[in-house]
Amino acid sequence: MSKNSFAINYDSEIGEIIVNVSVFNQKTGIGTNLKALWDTGANCCVISETIAKKLKLPNIAEVQMKHANGIAIVKTHMLSLMLPNNILFKDIRAMSCKPIHSFDMIIGMNVISKGNMSIVHNKAGIKFSFKYPPTRTK
């Protein structure tokens, strides 16, 4: 696997994909390691407000969050995100919310769509991989 991609192997059925990542304040360089859930159902990343406060991530706008019961107004922040194998994304938008289950971040389509993501079944089990920059097919 090339250095601009990473893979996670699973023995059996995948319930959720959790990846170890690092999140940074772009200006100060202060960062932390997190567990992040990959979620193609989110059009934007989500980060725990505890982490956002700890890293003093800049609060860059309020946006609408649409859900089953209506619309809420939430804050968005800017951060840098490092995936395994040092795949670095800067200028990433993430909304903040109260701490989420067993992970501190959700990786949404604003990151996922930047690369090639795949889930492949093979003899060993199931392999999830992500490659950046994406390989463009003809």
Next chain:
Amino acid sequence: MERKLSKQKIALNYFIKHQKELCKRFFGKELLLSGRKIIDAFDSLGEAVEIGEQKFGAGNYSVYKCLPDDSAYSINIPYSLRLDNV
């Protein structure tokens, strides 16, 4: 009543109301606003945020990407996120 709203709330309302004309002028750019005032348009979010922080300080500016659909100012809630997390 708008005097009671934060600058960021005012900016959100302004962006939604004027999205069409803003996209005509600044399509694809990161638009820096302070309340209802358009400050500048940038190629990158990082540049816009740096200027916003310098000129206005935390919480007193907003940056929206000038796109014509509601993804510019709204987020779809992930099913994995409980509503009471917000």
